[in-house]
Amino acid sequence: MRKFTLNIFTLSLGLAVMPMVEAAPTAQQQLLEQVRLGEATHREDLVQQSLYRLELIDPNNPDVVAARFRSLLRQGDIDGAQKQLDRLSQLAPSSNAYKSSRTTMLLSTPDGRQALQQARLQATTGHAEEAVASYNKLFNGAPPEGDIAVEYWSTVAKIPARRGEAINQLKRINADTPGNTGLQNNLALLLFSSDRRDEGFAVLEQMAKSNAGREGASKIWYGQIKDMPVSDASVSALKKYLSIFSDGDSVAAAQSQLAEQQKQLADPAFRARAQGLAAVDSGMAGKAIPELQQAVRANPKDSEALGALGQAYSQKGDRANAVANLEKALALDPHSSNNDKWNSLLKVNRYWLAIQQGDAALKANNPDRAERLFQQARNVDNTDSYAVLGLGDVAMARKDYPAAERYYQQTLRMDSGNTNAVRGLANIYRQQSPEKAEAFIASLSASQRRSIDDIERSLQNDRLAQQAEALENQGKWAQAAALQRQRLALDP
Numbered sequence: 001m002r003k004f005t006l007n008i009f010t011l012s013l014g015l016a017v018m019p020m021v022e023a024a025p026t027a028q029q030q031l032l033e034q035v036r037l038g039e040a041t042h043r044e045d046l047v048q049q050s051l052y053r054l055e056l057i058d059p060n061n062p063d064v065v066a067a068r069f070r071s072l073l074r075q076g077d078i079d080g081a082q083k084q085l086d087r088l089s090q091l092a093p094s095s096n097a098y099k100s101s102r103t104t105m106l107l108s109t110p111d112g113r114q115a116l117q118q119a120r121l122q123a124t125t126g127h128a129e130e131a132v133a134s135y136n137k138l139f140n141g142a143p144p145e146g147d148i149a150v151e152y153w154s155t156v157a158k159i160p161a162r163r164g165e166a167i168n169q170l171k172r173i174n175a176d177t178p179g180n181t182g183l184q185n186n187l188a189l190l191l192f193s194s195d196r197r198d199e200g201f202a203v204l205e206q207m208a209k210s211n212a213g214r215e216g217a218s219k220i221w222y223g224q225i226k227d228m229p230v231s232d233a234s235v236s237a238l239k240k241y242l243s244i245f246s247d248g249d250s251v252a253a254a255q256s257q258l259a260e261q262q263k264q265l266a267d268p269a270f271r272a273r274a275q276g277l278a279a280v281d282s283g284m285a286g287k288a289i290p291e292l293q294q295a296v297r298a299n300p301k302d303s304e305a306l307g308a309l310g311q312a313y314s315q316k317g318d319r320a321n322a323v324a325n326l327e328k329a330l331a332l333d334p335h336s337s338n339n340d341k342w343n344s345l346l347k348v349n350r351y352w353l354a355i356q357q358g359d360a361a362l363k364a365n366n367p368d369r370a371e372r373l374f375q376q377a378r379n380v381d382n383t384d385s386y387a388v389l390g391l392g393d394v395a396m397a398r399k400d401y402p403a404a405e406r407y408y409q410q411t412l413r414m415d416s417g418n419t420n421a422v423r424g425l426a427n428i429y430r431q432q433s434p435e436k437a438e439a440f441i442a443s444l445s446a447s448q449r450r451s452i453d454d455i456e457r458s459l460q461n462d463r464l465a466q467q468a469e470a471l472e473n474q475g476k477w478a479q480a481a482a483l484q485r486q487r488l489a490l491d492p
Helices: 002-017 023-040 044-057 062-074 078-091 096-107 110-124 128-139 147-156 160-176 181-193 197-207 211-225 232-244 249-265 268-281 285-298 303-316 319-332 339-363 367-380 386-397 401-414 419-432 434-442 446-451 453-473 477-490
Strands: none
Touching (some): 023 062, 062 096, 078 096, 096 110, 147 181, 160 181, 181 197, 211 249, 268 285, 303 319, 319 339, 339 367, 386 419, 401 419, 419 434, 419 453, 446 453
């Protein structure tokens, strides 16, 4: 006990009397953090104790003067606060401390309160951009510290293009004011909604260290993990949660859920199913397929496993197996909550399966079958260009060039970036005449033209060869040689 008393006495004496040496800034920073903590938690006693010591150490520090200004304003001492503000304007007129304090003083006036109320009304009625404009006009580029700053940046976060900026500002405020549980609550929810889960949990863990924030942090944390699909990951998440929180309704629910999940995962078939579902959600088709195949063998009527297996095959590009499993899943459970997703995947995979089969039929010199398959794909999805492109390829295989031209032109109207259609048209026009092909190429966009630069070079080569031959026939050997060198430059 005596040793403890001596240490405290020594520290207090050092803070009070030692000159401004290297350790002093650290002590000042700690005391300023205590001030901010006291303000965030409404502990005025902590604010006053810390301010007293700060004013002994460095009374002219702008941050110290600003803290005293805020303290007087909270106590309703407007005259005293104004004196501190005037002093701050002399000490550091361009500092953030002065600008922020000036805004805070404005907010204590009737006009300031009315303007703030207007901005808040705009924010709560869904007019975030107008609200931010009102705040900016009121703050004149210097938001005050504390809850108003949190309010301002929380409103900015409602503007999608500025959400990242707002989150970073709220993280900065949280680092400066770690005891503000309202800020931590808002920040955690923003991080989760922005798919920054690890950062969100880190804020909740910080929030859980205070009595005021612990219950709220527990509810948000459990809400983020309770609906995870049963898997090793969900068990780990529940264990992590229970290592931080030990009481409350959410804890009781998590304990029960953990016990149930551990029991379920002890069953090999259930484990395979759970791991397969989790792998599909993570886009890990190679891992998901064998796990889900095992689950389907154990229960052939498991529509969710069949649908997930179809999704995994789709991720892998195995269209035939994707279609087969998705059709089974929909037949087994036509009212599943997954039906919209399964029907969408089924449409996509039926379309691309028909395209793949049509391409294979063309390679096998079976244009009639290819035409049926491309038409089938077109019936599944008449908005995608590749079915129409396939019909153009069928027409080309039949040497029906007018029909091929129509299909390729339609393809480009549907998708100007379809380079296969550009190539098809260039080849058709080249057969008709080099001049028509060159005119077509000249009409293309830069990206379209780049996609057939080999055809363009070939046309140029043919033209130069004809010109060189004509010059040679006229005995103009030097000019012919120059053209031949140009040909070599096109295709060295």
